[in-house]
Amino acid sequence: DETYTWRVQSHWPSASSSYGDSLETLKEKLYERTDGRLELELHEAGSLFGHDEIFSAVSRGTIDMGTISPAYEMDRLSTAGVAFGLPNGFQETWEAAYFFKHKGFEDMIREEAADYGVAYFTEKVYPTEMVLSEEVESLSDFEGLNIRSSGILQTFLTEAGAAASEIPGEELYQALQTGVVDGAHWGAVQGAMSMSLYEVAPYHVRPPLNIGGIDAYIISQDSLDELPDDIRKTVEDTIEEQFWRRTNEYIYQEQAALARSKEEYGVEVIELPEDVQDAMLEAAETLWDDQAGESERAAEAVEMMRELLADLGHIDEE
Amino acid sequence: MNALRKVLRGVTHANEWLGRAVLAWLVLAMFVLLFMEVNMRYLFGSPTVWTGELTQMLFGAYAILAGAYIMTQRAHVNVDIFYARFPRRVRAAVDVLTSALFFAFVLVLVTEGYSMAEDSISRWETSRSAWNPPVWPVKLAIPVGAGLLLLQGIVKLIHDILILFNLEGSEPLFPEQAGEDQL
Amino acid sequence: MSVEMITLLFFGSLLFFLFLGVPLAFVLGGVSVVFLYFDWGPDAFYMVASNMWSTMNSFTLIAIPLFIFMAMLLERSGVARDLYHMMHLWWSGVRGGLAIGTVGICAIFAAMCGISGAAVTSMGTIALPNMLERKYDKEMALGAINAGGGWGILIPPSIIMILYALITGVSVGELFAAGIVPGLLLMVLVSLYIGIRCYFQPHLGPALPAEDRGSLKDKFIALRSVILPIFIVVIVLGSILAGVATATEAAAIGVFGALVSSIVYRRFSWEMLRESCVRTLRLTGMIMWILFAAHAFSTAYNSMGAQPMILEFMMSIPGGEWGALAAILIIIFLMAMVLDPLGIMLITLPVFLPIVTGFGFDPVWFGILFIIMMEIGYMTPPFGFNLFYLKGVAPPGVTMGDIYRSVIPYTAVEMFGLFLVILFPGIALWLPNLLMG
Ligand code: NA
Ligand code: NA
Numbered sequence: 001d002e003t004y005t006w007r008v009q010s011h012w013p014s015a016s017s018s019y020g021d022s023l024e025t026l027k028e029k030l031y032e033r034t035d036g037r038l039e040l041e042l043h044e045a046g047s048l049f050g051h052d053e054i055f056s057a058v059s060r061g062t063i064d065m066g067t068i069s070p071a072y073e074m075d076r077l078s079t080a081g082v083a084f085g086l087p088n089g090f091q092e093t094w095e096a097a098y099f100f101k102h103k104g105f106e107d108m109i110r111e112e113a114a115d116y117g118v119a120y121f122t123e124k125v126y127p128t129e130m131v132l133s134e135e136v137e138s139l140s141d142f143e144g145l146n147i148r149s150s151g152i153l154q155t156f157l158t159e160a161g162a163a164a165s166e167i168p169g170e171e172l173y174q175a176l177q178t179g180v181v182d183g184a185h186w187g188a189v190q191g192a193m194s195m196s197l198y199e200v201a202p203y204h205v206r207p208p209l210n211i212g213g214i215d216a217y218i219i220s221q222d223s224l225d226e227l228p229d230d231i232r233k234t235v236e237d238t239i240e241e242q243f244w245r246r247t248n249e250y251i252y253q254e255q256a257a258l259a260r261s262k263e264e265y266g267v268e269v270i271e272l273p274e275d276v277q278d279a280m281l282e283a284a285e286t287l288w289d290d291q292a293g294e295s296e297r298a299a300e301a302v303e304m305m306r307e308l309l310a311d312l313g314h315i316d317e318e
Numbered sequence: 319m320n321a322l323r324k325v326l327r328g329v330t331h332a333n334e335w336l337g338r339a340v341l342a343w344l345v346l347a348m349f350v351l352l353f354m355e356v357n358m359r360y361l362f363g364s365p366t367v368w369t370g371e372l373t374q375m376l377f378g379a380y381a382i383l384a385g386a387y388i389m390t391q392r393a394h395v396n397v398d399i400f401y402a403r404f405p406r407r408v409r410a411a412v413d414v415l416t417s418a419l420f421f422a423f424v425l426v427l428v429t430e431g432y433s434m435a436e437d438s439i440s441r442w443e444t445s446r447s448a449w450n451p452p453v454w455p456v457k458l459a460i461p462v463g464a465g466l467l468l469l470q471g472i473v474k475l476i477h478d479i480l481i482l483f484n485l486e487g488s489e490p491l492f493p494e495q496a497g498e499d500q501l
Numbered sequence: 502m503s504v505e506m507i508t509l510l511f512f513g514s515l516l517f518f519l520f521l522g523v524p525l526a527f528v529l530g531g532v533s534v535v536f537l538y539f540d541w542g543p544d545a546f547y548m549v550a551s552n553m554w555s556t557m558n559s560f561t562l563i564a565i566p567l568f569i570f571m572a573m574l575l576e577r578s579g580v581a582r583d584l585y586h587m588m589h590l591w592w593s594g595v596r597g598g599l600a601i602g603t604v605g606i607c608a609i610f611a612a613m614c615g616i617s618g619a620a621v622t623s624m625g626t627i628a629l630p631n632m633l634e635r636k637y638d639k640e641m642a643l644g645a646i647n648a649g650g651g652w653g654i655l656i657p658p659s660i661i662m663i664l665y666a667l668i669t670g671v672s673v674g675e676l677f678a679a680g681i682v683p684g685l686l687l688m689v690l691v692s693l694y695i696g697i698r699c700y701f702q703p704h705l706g707p708a709l710p711a712e713d714r715g716s717l718k719d720k721f722i723a724l725r726s727v728i729l730p731i732f733i734v735v736i737v738l739g740s741i742l743a744g745v746a747t748a749t750e751a752a753a754i755g756v757f758g759a760l761v762s763s764i765v766y767r768r769f770s771w772e773m774l775r776e777s778c779v780r781t782l783r784l785t786g787m788i789m790w791i792l793f794a795a796h797a798f799s800t801a802y803n804s805m806g807a808q809p810m811i812l813e814f815m816m817s818i819p820g821g822e823w824g825a826l827a828a829i830l831i832i833i834f835l836m837a838m839v840l841d842p843l844g845i846m847l848i849t850l851p852v853f854l855p856i857v858t859g860f861g862f863d864p865v866w867f868g869i870l871f872i873i874m875m876e877i878g879y880m881t882p883p884f885g886f887n888l889f890y891l892k893g894v895a896p897p898g899v900t901m902g903d904i905y906r907s908v909i910p911y912t913a914v915e916m917f918g919l920f921l922v923i924l925f926p927g928i929a930l931w932l933p934n935l936l937m938g
Contacts, residue, residue, distance in 0.1 A: 007804075014851050015670035044668075047803050047847050048548060050555030056437070062547045074446040075453075146359060154448040158367065165365040166447060168560040170615075170663045171747040173673040179744030180359075196666060196673040199937075342778040345566045345785070352563070352753035356746045370560070378557030380566070381793075384786025393783050394524035394790060395889045399902045401522025409522070416523045419531025423549075423794070426534050430550035460553060 004231070005039045006064035006223060011051040011072075011215075014044040017190050017253055018215060022123060022246055023067060026217075026238065033234050038227070040065065055218060059116040064223035067123065069214055070109070071151045077112045078295035079105075082302060085128065085212020086291060087156045088284035089305060091314060096125040096211045097247055099308055106213075108301055119224050121239045123215040124246040126254070127208030128153065129188040132270075133176055133201040139275040148172055148184035152287065153209055159283035160276075169195070176200040185209060189257040198265040204258065206269055326473045326491045330390050333470050337387025344380045348373050368449040375456045382463035386470045392493060410481035417475050424468045431460030504806040511536055511802065515839055516883070525889050526787075529794035529839060533801040540805050548804070552796045560749060561660050562792070565619045566785040567752035571759045572623035573777035575730075576630075578763030583726035585631035590723045593714040597699025597706030599635060600645040601692045603628040607649025608688045611656040613737045613755065615748045617879065618788050621650030621887045625894035626784075638705040639899065640907035641695065647887055647904070648691050648911040651876040654842070656684035658741065658748040661842050661872055668850045671864045678933040679865050683873065686928060687918045694914045729765060733758035787893045791886060792841060799844020812852045822860035826923070829853050830874045837878020838885060845875060866922075869929040873919045881912050 008027075012019040027040040049057045054066035055073050070080035077083070082105070090096045100106045106122055113120035136142050142162055149157050149164040157164035167175050167184075175181045177200040186195050188208065198204075217239055224232060261267040272280070292302040309315045355369035388394055404412065437443075438454040445453050477492040479485075511532065518528045530549070537545040556562070575581045585599060592598025603624065610620045624646045632642035654661040657677035666673040699706035715723070737755045740746040746754055763769040811832065818828045829849075836845045857867045879885040882905040892901055922928045 013667050015668055043803070044847065044851065046555075046843065048800055049551055050558070052558075053551045053555065056434070057547065057551065060544075060547055062544050075443050076441070144363060146363075146365065149448075151447060154367065158448060163359065163363060163365050164448070165359065165367070166370055167747060169667075170561050170660050171749060173663060173666075174658050174677075174741075175744075175747050177674070178742060180747050194667065194670060199672060199674045337782060338779055342775070342782045345570050345778055345781050346774075348563060349567060349570065349753050349756045352567070352750050353757055356740070356750050356753065360745045373563060374558060374560055377563050377566070378554075380782070381557060381562075381786060381789035382553070384782055385790050388783060388786045388790065391783060393787055393893065394526050395787060395893045396522050396524045397519050397883070397901050398522060399900070399905070400520055402900065404522075412521055416518060416521055419518060419523060419535070420527040421531075422534045423527055423530030426546045426549050427530075427553065430546050431553070433547070434550050434554065456557065457554065460550060460557075 001035075001037055002228075003037050003039065004227060005041055007043070007048070008040045008065040008067075009043050009047065009049050009054050009057065009063050010067045011045055011054060011069060012067060013046075013194070016194055018123075018246075019044060021249065021253075022215070022242065026242055029238050029242075030235060033238060034231050038231050038235070055116070055118065058218050058220050059118050061117070061220050061222055063220070065217065065219045068216055068218055070212075070216055071214075074151065076116065077109055078298045079109045079112060079301050081152050081291045081294065082298060082305065083109045083122070083213045083216070084152060085125075085210035085214060086284065086288055086302070086305065087153065087210045088281050089288075089309065090211040091207060091312075093125055093127065093211055093247060093251055095308070095312060096213070097244075099305060100125060100213055101243075103304055103308060105301055105304060108297055112297065113218065114221065117221045119219045119221050121217040121219070121236075122213035122243060123217050123239075124243055124250055125211060125213050126215075126247070126250045127188050127211045128185050128214065129192075129208045130183055130185045130205040131192050131197050131201040132183040132203040132205060133179070134182055135203055135270060136272055136276065138273055139279060142272065142276045142279070145183055146181040148175065148181045152291075153185065155290075156209070156280075156283055156287050159286060160280045161283075173197065173200065187214075189254045189261065193257055193261060198261050198267050202265055202267050204261075204267050204269050205272060207271075323487060323489075323491060326476060327489070329469050329473050330492055333386040333466055334390045336466070337384060337390070341380055341383055341387065344376050348376055348380070351376075367447070368451070371445065371447055371449055371451060375451070378456045379459040379463075382459050383466070385463055386466035389467060389470045389474070390493060407482060410478040413478045414475065414482065417471065417478075420471050421468075424464050424471060427464035428461050428468055431457075431464055435461055504810040507536065507540065507805050508802075508807070508810065511805075512839075519884060525884075526790040526794045529791070529798040533794070533797045536805065537801050540801075545801075545804070548800055549797045552800050553793050556789075556793050556796050561615060562789070564614060564616060564749045564752040565622075565788055566781055567749075567756050568614055568619035568623050569626070569784050570777060570781040571733075571752070571755040572626045573780050574756070574759035574763055574774075575733075576626050577773045577777050578759070578766050578768040580726070580729050580759070580762045580766060581627040582631060583723075584730050585628070585635070587720075587723040587726040589635055589709055590715050590720050593709035595696070596703045596708050597641070597695040598708070599628075599632050599637060600641055600695045600699070600706050603632065603642075603645050604649045604688055604691050604695065607646070607652060608656060608684065609734055609738075610650075611652035611684065612658075613734070613741070613748075613751060614653045615658040615660040617651045617653040617876070618792075618886065618890055619752075620653045621646065621890045622784050622788065622894050624650045625891050629895060633896070636707050639903055641699070641705045643891065643895070643899065643904055643907035644909075644911040645691070645695060647880045647891055647908050648915060649688070650891070651880055651887055652684055652687065655680045655687070655869070655872050655876060657681065659872070661846075661875070662868065664843055664846055665850070665868050665871065668846055669854050669864055669868070671868065672933075672937070675865050675933040675937055676868050678936050679869050679929040680872070682928050682932055683869055683918070683922050686921065687873075687915060690914050690918050691911065694910065698910075729758075729762040733762065784890075784893055788890060791889060795839065795841040795886070796844065799840045799848065802840070803844065803848050807848050808852060811849060815852060815856055822862070825856055825860065826862070826870075829857070830870065830919075833871060833874045834878045834881075837875050838883070841886075842875055846871075863926060863930060865933060866926045866929045869922060870919065873915070873922065877912060877915050877919065880908055880915075882908060 052072045057063045070083040074080040110120045145162045147164045148167040154164045292299040351369045351373045359365040435458040438457045443453045588602040662676040879887045
């Protein structure tokens, strides 16, 4: 039988838990289930392409597959902001999973990616959470914070009153340590740990800033079409299975990591004061409207999310 | 022939002018932007959403567009331990042969950079940060910068061929020495 | 073609073309393109442009033009000249004093700057002409700058350490702390070498003739010249430590300090500003084009299967833990000739780290060895980025041959330092253990 080797560029560094638990696991499963006919050749973050170039490279067929965050592709995919997770939306991870899989949101972003010759698969859903180097007692405290952020959440935090700036990852640790910034988000618990952020910012804020399909697999449609039907189906089924497995496993890993960092770094989980949360909610509403304005499809997606949130009793029926 | 020489010298002068009169000043702009950002954040507690990104964009264009200017100054550093001892015509011959490497690299940058920029322009790509500026001008700087370098490389190639056949005119097409920028 | 064969051809052709006098940037870029074509096909060419785009978007590299600009302003305004004049007056009795002073300034610069290209270029601009003017031996001066200019990645803040932490998962804080004592150790060793060598061979770093040494009054008047440089160091380092600015932004504060100094010196003029800008463009562009090409080269090499090859090679190394460590350090040394630091880490760390921790070595300690070795690789002949950067700023009379020769004794000294850190891991680990338990 013919064998296929795919070049895969990840946006995860090899030390991150997802590189091993998601990508390496997928590689092993595919190899085993196709009797070695499909092999993934993995490249960790930055090896062949920078994170914001992975989609282009897959779309051009330079590489066969990649992992990305939809946040990198908000310019091409109008529903990417919704996929990444709108702030103050879902309160539990399963709600986001329901939105993607049962309500059919995932098909919407998949259709958009298909225009670029890219097959898009949500890898898992999970939250983005913020860490702070000092506690916040009031809205005026919050408004005095400098927070390292990026993309849609930077707009959100700025809108909510904090001073959000985009400090690059390489400078984040020291910026928090010396007080250039007072807070940051880098994934959630495991992300913060991978950057040693708890050493310098021991306050972990919950509830999360957002919950969404923050990571995704992307595959060149041509590479997928080249596969015999059975292998192709194995790829699709295995990724679908992985979505549920990883979403669940990730909740466990986050919680375990939090327990460990409480022990090791004295991390404290804090909630922001009521008035800050109100300000954030107001900012979030504006942002939802902005995202709905991206395209007809995005408007439809935001409407679908509102309906679901209303069903769940998180927002009032309009 | 004289018209051609004029054009080639024109390329060299244009690249020198671009570097000295335009690009050189960008470092001042980068300084002002970053310095201002520090003050905005520290003194006024209100960082801007655009200074860091604008500085980054200027820096990218600055670095890539500098390539051609630096070539006119013969300032792309090399190992001269043997090269410096070659007679002048041997040097020219070696440069003609090894220019294949230069052209391979720079041509790829021009064509692939163009393809990247074209894609970006076709959808008026923006960065999607909180500031959300257009990205395509900086992507366009890649094929433009590499294109200018390519032109300068062609001038140098012709210059070397003329040396090889003892056909140089009185005025060189390309500076002979690594210049201290003739400052 | 096997990856071993490709490696041989890859590095062989680099060697060949570099010695034919082709600029480093074009050798790295051209060879990458040719090999990508044969190994992967023209599809892979997009990677070259894409990598260039990623390098253009690296925020921390903005420190390069800014620190170089600062150095140019200090040089053109006479601040640097007066500083060296003062050092010469005060150290007039000590042979080699200026070179030792330079090494000290290098260490301070390293504490202000997280990358090393800016330091070599800046120190080459400020210190080299001053030492040559005062009859210091060319090689003594060049070597001191080459060695000291590379410490930016060992003494925190350090971008390389943060990337190492990100790839390996060790603590950034521990790494930062672990770099300080080895950095000081290297500074002391290099200073000792200069002092001892110049003591016995005074022509290498002459003291001032007795009649020029000046009175005590002259010396104190000359001390005025340190006020502005100290002011700059205080605002740059101070802004980092006080949380006013990130390490990259602090470079802009350095430029501010240099501009203020030139105005205080009454040397500021538009002409001098223009000249400084032009030279900054020239040096930054040279460095950036090397980095663009080096990034393409690392990526090409990585895509051809460098990582599995190194893994296989490491499996065959005899001699247990020390054999493996020696092999690792040699591989880093060889790669540091032409690969960028991130490229080296991406290719080798996933292979080396499991081996190192498997033998029970401390990953923080190993990180320090890794960084010192990389730094040595960047300053040793035949190729290393620092050598090229230094040539880029050196006056026309300095050839690559001079730079090559200058580095040899300093490399031996740094190797000795590395050896001490291997022998006594406490040199690296004492401080992090003290601070972080
Ligand atoms: Na440093
Ligand atoms: Na070397």
